[in-house]
Amino acid sequence: MLDTQLITSLSYKLYRADQVRENERVAAEKSGCDMFTLMQRAGEAVFKQCQHLLPNTDAYLVLVGQGNNAGDGYIAALHAKKAGKQVYVCAVEPHRILEGDAGEAQKRWLDAGGKIQKFSKETLEKAGLIVDALLGTGINSYIRNEFAEIIDAVNGSDKPVVSVDVPSGLDANTGQSLGRCIEADVTVTFVGIKPGLTTGAGKQSCGTLVYDDLGIGKAFLEQARATATLLDIEQFKGMGPRDVHSHKGTYGRLLCVGGNRGTAGAIRLSSEAALRSGAGMVRVYVHEASTVQVSAGRPELMVTDQDLEAALNWATCVVIGPGLGQDAWAEKTFATTLKHCQTHPKPLVIDADALNLLSKQATAYTIEDCILTPHAGEAGRLLGVSVDDVESERFNYARQCAQRYHATCVLKGAGTIIDNESKTWVCRHGNPGMATAGSGDVLSGILGALLAQGLERDIAAKYGVTLHAKAGDEVARLYGQRGMIASDLFEAVRALINQ
Structure with missing residues (x-):
């Protein structure tokens, strides 16, 4: 049976920006170094990533702000200068003398003969690579115009960008763009991975995420408590070989409910x-107009449009929602299914139109063993907020959804979030090729199958989401993202689950 390995590595843990700020000094002291040493290590790490990204680029543009992020930028500029690069350092306020560790880094840049100039598009044109050290993790309100203008120019230039700790303009905790943010090719984040880099717009904006603990990881791990955990397929051993004496009943009886007239494909x-x-065994309950479409070409599915109650009694696990619709037939089917699962507790996955029906009558049902799988729009309806609200604070609304319905919430999207009211996980796999019709339906089927095979709800949610996303990555690796369709995932899912 599937198991999860105990992951203690910092590279799987997520920490809010304030947690990093509050604990890094103590962690540094316990590790025998000071904060300026951390800044030197950070700047060197950034330069190494620049070299890795474009080793033959001779002209660097380093954009600096006024905080410690700028200090990291000055150190990176120094390393580039020593390596013989042409380095342009541009600041919003070129004549401003910084204080503290950032001030020391700025002084070392100037002492080495470096100059600080005002940003211009002419300088941008000269650069082959950009280091973004404008705004760090401390911002939580909309950025000022002078920063916004630089960010717009950088994003419009198509020049490769390496961001320091977090793309400038991105809320490090939520992944929300604060007006606009740098679209980086690589983001080098330090000490602890920030949640906003792993989901929603943040996952898009940070490009390839590189993590460096700056040599204080062990002490920081002892000092701070993670707010969430990243999920990777390597954390799961897979389902493994089956017992020789098992039979089809050993692996559960799953009922999939949906497939209204004209929407047979989803179920x-x-x-x-x-x-x-x-x-x-998988039985499918559909509208009478959908029986032929669902059963055609897949005789292993037991398809029925009769006696839903009997099908529910047969099942050990239920998935409801794909292609269900929201008409009278859908409402009756939904009500019968949820009432049954209330009185005869069994694992339930609620997806698609069933989520929309649930949002209209949420107080009528409490299901003990339930996984909800909303995208941002469905989550918004479940919680009475807008799609933009959900996307701007994905962690917050995944938690709210789990709490309101006392369920495990799978908030789909870039960096799918799983929340069980007390713990949070984020899937690091997945790609934009999976943004295609039916992809979510495949996920609900995977989740139902894992529950039917006896996996505990949270394990099923974590493994199912990771399996689905990794399958998408495998398909994209082999054939590319464009043109991926939902059924392409089947073969990859089957291969992964048997590992």
Whole structure:
């Protein structure tokens, strides 16, 4: 059976920016170094990533602000200068003398013969690579115009960008763009990975995320408590070989409910995904107009449009929602299913239109063992907020959704979040090629199959999301992102689950 390895590595833990600020000094002292040493290490790490990204680039543009982020930028500039690069350092206020460790880094740059100039598009044109050290993790309000203008120019230039700790303009905790933010190719983040770099707009903006603990990781781990955990397929051992004496009943009886008139495809994808994920038997309850479309070409599915109650009694686990619709048939089917699962507790996955129906009558149902799988729009309806609200604070609304419905919430999107009311996980796999019709239906089928095979709810949610996303990455690696369709995932899911 599937198991998760105990992950203690900092590279799987997420820490809010304030946690890093509050604990890094003590962690540095316990590790035998001071804060300026950390700044020197950070600047060197940034330069190394620049070299890794574009080793033959001779002209660097380093954009600096006024905080410690700027100090890291000055150190990176020094390393580039010593390596024989042409380095342009541009600041919003070129004549401003910085204080503290950032001031020391600035002084060393000037003492080495470096200059600080005002940003101009002419300088931008000369650069082959940009180091973004404008704004760090301390900002939490909309950025000022002088910064916004530089960010717009950089994003419009198509020049490769390495961001220091966090792309400038991004809220490090939420992943929200504070008016606008740098679209980096690489982001080098220090001491602790910030949550906003792993989900939503933040995952897009940071490009390739590189983590460096600056040599104080062990002490920091002892000092600070993580707010969330990153999920990686390597954390899971897979389902492994089956017992020789097992039979189809050993692996659960899953009922998939949906497939209204004209929307048979969604429940077909979900139910076939369940078969490919190892469910022993899969029955599908659909509208009478959808029976042929769902069963055609897949005789292993037991498709029915009769006696929902009997199908529910047969099932050990239920998925409801793909292609369900919101008409009278859908409402009746939804009500029957949820009432049954209330009185006969069994694992339930609520997806798609079932989430929209749930949002209209949330107080009528409390299901003990339930996974909700909303995208941002569905989460907004479940919580009575806008899509923009959800996307601007994905961690907050995933937690709210889990708490309101006493369920495990899977908030889909770039960096899918899983929240069980007390703990939070973020999937590091997945790619934009998966933004295609039916991808979510495949996920609900995978989750249902894992629950049917006896996995505990949170393990099923974590593994199912990771499996689904990694399968998408495998398909993209082989064939590219464009043109990926939901059923392409089946073969990759099957291969991964057997590892």
